[in-house]
Amino acid sequence: xxxxxxxxxxxxxxxxxxxxxxxxxxxxxxxxxxxxxxxxxxxxxxxxxxxxxxxxxxxxxxxxxxxxxxxxxxxxxxxxxxxxxxxxxxxxxxxxxxxxxxxxxxxxxxxxxxxxxxxxxxxxxxxxxxxxxxxxxxxxxxxxxxxxxxxxxxxxxxxxxxxxxxxxxxx
Amino acid sequence: xxxxxxxxxxxxxxxxxxxxxxxxxxxxxxxxxxxxxxxxxxxxxxxxxxxxxxxxxxxxxxxxxxxxxxxxxxxxxxxxxxxxxxxxxxxxxxxxxxxxxxxxxxxxxxxxxxxxxxxxxxxxxxxxxxxxxxxxxxxxxxxxxxxxxxxxxxxxxxxxxxxxxxxxxxx
Numbered sequence: 001x002x003x004x005x006x007x008x009x010x011x012x013x014x015x016x017x018x019x020x021x022x023x024x025x026x027x028x029x030x031x032x033x034x035x036x037x038x039x040x041x042x043x044x045x046x047x048x049x050x051x052x053x054x055x056x057x058x059x060x061x062x063x064x065x066x067x068x069x070x071x072x073x074x075x076x077x078x079x080x081x082x083x084x085x086x087x088x089x090x091x092x093x094x095x096x097x098x099x100x101x102x103x104x105x106x107x108x109x110x111x112x113x114x115x116x117x118x119x120x121x122x123x124x125x126x127x128x129x130x131x132x133x134x135x136x137x138x139x140x141x142x143x144x145x146x147x148x149x150x151x152x153x154x155x156x157x158x159x160x161x162x163x164x165x166x167x168x169x170x171x
Numbered sequence: 172x173x174x175x176x177x178x179x180x181x182x183x184x185x186x187x188x189x190x191x192x193x194x195x196x197x198x199x200x201x202x203x204x205x206x207x208x209x210x211x212x213x214x215x216x217x218x219x220x221x222x223x224x225x226x227x228x229x230x231x232x233x234x235x236x237x238x239x240x241x242x243x244x245x246x247x248x249x250x251x252x253x254x255x256x257x258x259x260x261x262x263x264x265x266x267x268x269x270x271x272x273x274x275x276x277x278x279x280x281x282x283x284x285x286x287x288x289x290x291x292x293x294x295x296x297x298x299x300x301x302x303x304x305x306x307x308x309x310x311x312x313x314x315x316x317x318x319x320x321x322x323x324x325x326x327x328x329x330x331x332x333x334x335x336x337x338x339x340x341x342x
Contacts, residue, residue, distance in 0.1 A: 023229065023231070023312075024231075025231050025233065025310070030233070033232075033301075034234070034301040034302075036235075037234055037235050037237075037301060038232050038233065038234045038235070038301060038302070039232070039233040039234075040230055040231075040232055041230055041231040041232075041233070042228070042230045043228060043229070043230065043317070044229050044230060044231060045229040047226070047227040047228075047229060049227065050221075050226070055218070055221070056218040056220065056227045056314070057213070057214060057218075058194065058214070058215050058216040058218060058255070058292070058314065059211055059212055059213045059214065059215060060194075060195075060196050060211075060212040060215060061204075061209050061210070061211055061212075062196065062201070062209065062210040062212070063205070063208055063209045063210075064207075064208050064209070066208075084229070086257070086259070086312050088257070088259070088288075117259075119312075121229070130204075130205040130208060130209060131205075131209070139196070141194075141257050141290075141312065143227070143229065143314060146214070
């Protein structure tokens with residue numbers, strides 16, 4: 001059976017709200033600090049990492065670009081904490097997520113494309129594919145939970161999906 | 172009296188060690204994850220934010236560039252937590268720091284210039300100038316302590332310093 005197509009939509013705070021935060025200046029009112037030298041866009045991500053003795057961990061992930069069409073076959077979630085991906089580049093990337101559940105539910109999986117500036121902070125328990133870079137190798141700053149406990153669950157999708165191209169499909 | 176000149180040195184992990192972490196891939200051995208798609212450079216910043224009911228806070232700071240020569244007159248420190256600045260741009264910026272003490276001690280102030288990719292995580296209690304961008308307005312991801320308590324102390328330098336130009340001066 002041919003896998004179903006996973007459509008992509010533009011990443012917006014509103015559309016992404018069930019899954020986490022879009023880390024961006026847009027839509028936030030800044031405060032002027034440092035004698036007017038700096039605009040502070042405050043509190044852009046709900047970093048949720050203290051569960052079970054957790055502490056913040058900061059990594060850089062360097063990811064190879066994917067080829068299209070791309071088969072979405074595996075998703076993971078972190079039951080003990082949030083995970084933020086901030087692009088250290090200026091190119092769009094793909095974010096594939098599904099709401100918290102025992103398994104990623106068919107029909108609930110969503111695909112987003114960033115605008116090249118946006119980062120994401122994925123809520124605890126939200127299913128997601130590992131970061132999907134486009135075009136060339138890309139670096140991301142990752143802010144997640146470090147510490148004791150089993151914090152990564154991976155599932156093979158019973159019905160894989162396919163991202164055919166970068167055409168937008170907004171339902 | 173003409174202010175003394177503050178020399179600049181290239182930012183390296185070794186030179187910056189008394190003040191915090193340089194957030195960069197260089198010098199770290201990555202681990203392969205995500206079925207080989209990703210290199211993970213782990214644990215790049217010691218995020219120290221739990222003191223007195225603190226929690227991690229994520230902001231974007233947009234800072235106007237400085238003009239050179241620039242007078243270093245004011246420094247601040249955060250007695251309750253670390254503060255990380257990750258550039259969301261690819262240009263060098265300046266980092267001016269001094270070791271923890273009651274006041275920034277004359278003669279102990281150091282000026283660094285980043286390589287355009289590096290971020291910094293400034294240790295709790297380390298005196299620092301607010302971020303000094305060069306050339307054009309620049310965005311930084313900031314990871315710091317949020318929560319109760321007085322976490323910013325500012326001091327006027329008795330003997331201001333001057334950054335005359337971007338020439339490197341390595342003692």
